[in-house]
Amino acid sequence: xxxxxxxxxxxxLPSEVLQxxxxxxxxxxxxxxxxxxxxxxxxxxxxxxxxxxxxxxxxMKLNDTHEVLFLQGGATLQFAMAPLNLLxxxxxxxxxxxxxxxxxxxxxxxxxxxxxxxxxxxxxxHIPKNYTVPTDVDYLHxxxxxxxxxxxxxxxxxxxxxxxxxxxxxxLSRDMDFNKFGLIYAGAQKNIGxxxxxxxxxxxxxxxxxxxxxxxxxxxxxxxxxxxxxxxPPVFAVYATLMNLxxxxxxxxxxxxxxxxxxxAELLYGEIDRNPLFRGVCVEEDRSLMNVCFFLNDDEKYKxxxxxxxxxxxxxxxxGYRTVGGYRASIYNAxxxxxxxxxxxxxxxxxxxx
Ligand SMILES: *Cc1c(COP(=O)(O)O)cnc(C)c1O
Numbered sequence: 245x246x247x248x249x250x251x252x253x254x255x256x257l258p259s260e261v262l263q264x265x266x267x268x269x270x271x272x273x274x275x276x277x278x279x280x281x282x283x284x285x286x287x288x289x290x291x292x293x294x295x296x297x298x299x300x301x302x303x304m305k306l307n308d309t310h311e312v313l314f315l316q317g318g319a320t321l322q323f324a325m326a327p328l329n330l331l332x333x334x335x336x337x338x339x340x341x342x343x344x345x346x347x348x349x350x351x352x353x354x355x356x357x358x359x360x361x362x363x364x365x366x367x368x369x370h371i372p373k374n375y376t377v378p379t380d381v382d383y384l385h386x387x388x389x390x391x392x393x394x395x396x397x398x399x400x401x402x403x404x405x406x407x408x409x410x411x412x413x414x415x416l417s418r419d420m421d422f423n424k425f426g427l428i429y430a431g432a433q434k435n436i437g438x439x440x441x442x443x444x445x446x447x448x449x450x451x452x453x454x455x456x457x458x459x460x461x462x463x464x465x466x467x468x469x470x471x472x473x474x475x476x477p478p479v480f481a482v483y484a485t486l487m488n489l490x491x492x493x494x495x496x497x498x499x500x501x502x503x504x505x506x507x508x509a510e511l512l513y514g515e516i517d518r519n520p521l522f523r524g525v526c527v528e529e530d531r532s533l534m535n536v537c538f539f540l541n542d543d544e545k546y547k548x549x550x551x552x553x554x555x556x557x558x559x560x561x562x563x564g565y566r567t568v569g570g571y572r573a574s575i576y577n578a579x580x581x582x583x584x585x586x587x588x589x590x591x592x593x594x595x596x597x598x
Contacts (some may be wrong), residue, residue, distance in 0.1 A: 250573040251561030252391055252535060253413065253434040258491045258578045265438075265484040267501050273383040273593040279483055284476050293472060298488040303489065303497050304422040306445065313464065313472045314482050317370075319343070319412045322429040322442060323350035326385065326408050328543070329446075329464050331355040332429065332454045336381040336405075339389030340397075341368045342567075347410060351385070358505075368393040370527035381405055383426055389414035391434065393528040394572060396535035400424065406450055414534045415443060415490060416578055418502040435534070435576045437485030440478040482534035492577065501577050508575045508584045509533040515588045519595050523544060524569065539570035546594060554590045562587070 249256040250430070272279040273288055282289060297312040315321070323346060327335060335355065337348045339362035351357050358381065361372035368390060371379035383406045391397040391413040400407060406426025415430035420481065426447045427590050444464070451465050460466045460474065467474050494527050495501045513531060514520045516538045525537040554562060566571040575584055 245558060247558045247560050248579070248586060250575065250583070250587070251578065252572060252574045253431070253564070255434055255561075255574055255576050256578045257437070257488060259326055259489055261437075261484060261487040261578075264487045265480070267481070267584050268483055278479050280299075281480075288354035290473070291297070292483050292486055293477060295492050296482055296489060297472060299444070299486065299489045299493065300443065303416060303492060304445065305469075307423050309447050309449050310423060311446050311448050311464075311468045313446065313467045313471075314477055314485070315444055315467060316478055318439075318442055319410055319429055319431040320346070320350075321455060322444065323347040324354065325462055325464070326383075326427055327351040328427070328456060328458055328462050329353040329454065330383050330406070330450060331406065332382050334378070334381045334409075335383050335385060336360045336377045337385045338362070338375065338387070339364055340371055340373050340395065341393050343410060343412070344385075346385040347385060347387070358388075367397065369525060370382050371397055371530045375403065377401070377403055379404065383408045384409070384507060388535050389532050391535050391574075392568060392572075393526065394524050394532045394535045396481065396534065400461050400528070406447065406572055413574075413576075414532070416498055416501070416507050419499045423447075432481060435578075437488050438481050440481030441485060488578075493598060495577075495586045504581065505533045505575070505577065509536065509578065510582050511581070511584050511588055512536050512573060512575065515591050521593050521595050521598060522591065525568070534574060534576055536573045536575060537564060537568065537570060538573075538591065546598065550590075550594050553594060554587065555588055557590050559583075559587055559590070563577060 268279040301411045336358045339359050341344050361371045363370050385408045388409050388411045400409035408427040409425050411428050413434040414431045415435050417435055430443045432441045436443055446464050464584040516524050522538050523541055562571050562573045564572045
């Protein structure tokens with residue numbers, strides 16, 4: 245039986261995507277060859293890369309100013325690549341969680357960083373708001389969804405400087421005007437595909453202004469000029485991502501999946517708030533639709549029993565992040581509502597038998 249996998253990343257993918265990806269490894273397009281043993285310059289693979297980039301553009305309704313790239317090095321490399329390509333004099337950063345904090349640490353190695361707001365003192369239980377962004381910065385860096393703490397930005401500020409956004413854990417989970425962003429990046433393994441590729445969406449009109457002579461791989465313009473094939477791309481990760489993008493299209497695209505994601509989150513937060521044995525972690529208005537963090541009110545009394553119950557029910561991966569504790573259920577696009585219903589059932593059963 246397939247388990248319900250609530251892991252934060254790498255994380256669950258639709259069964260049909262796993263099936264198609266497995267088939268392509270054995271026999272790609274009925275060629276008698278494996279997807280992972282053919283040339284990335286072959287006609288068949290170039291078609292995969294083209295279709296994946298085009299589909300992202302379509303799903304995100306991007307203008308021609310915005311280019312889509314599939315790179316490597318994870319979101320972690322983007323922590324450095326973003327400032328290398330866009331920071332000329334100074335950049336503003338919001339510290340909303342551990343990944344935001346990691347992005348600040350990297351950016352400080354490259355240039356002058358102004359941390360304009362932080363929720364660290366409140367253990368990152370909310371999204372910092374009501375901050376001002378200096379007019380002389382090259383961009384504002386935000387983390388859309390804080391994977392570890394379970395908070396998510398609901399409305400993005402309207403600014404006169406570009407917004408650079410780490411969307412690793414909520415990319416393509418909700419609809420918005422993506423053309424408003426100067427740069428968006430996301431490690432694929434949370435909500436887009438398998439680990440090994442990073443989706444980058446960049447407004448190319450912002451490039452080429454820093455005067456830095458960058459190593460080729462670190463230069464977005466090089467990847468744009470080479471159609472995201474400057475070197476050997478992660479062929480398997482891109483293929484599986486393409487299958488997942490097609491699946492997403494069948495769900496009604498980003499707006500369609502957003503509806504499903506909202507229904508799942510409502511169901512789970514509803515039970516956390518209703519069930520006297522549990523409590524939520526974050527400020528309600530900032531609660532993430534993707535990573536739902538919660539605690540048992542009495543670990544000593546119920547933890548062993550609850551852990552045994554959800555494991556027996558076929559649920560995996562709801563342990564909280566090591567520094568936060570408690571529980572975190574990641575309900576990314578590919579988690580079916582049936583999985584959330586099952587988890588809620590187990591929480592109710594714990595209450596009934598307490
Ligand atoms: C997981 C994650 C990262 C790190 O991604 P890697 O691909 O492992 O480098 C960065 N930011 C956010 C918001 C994440 O969830």
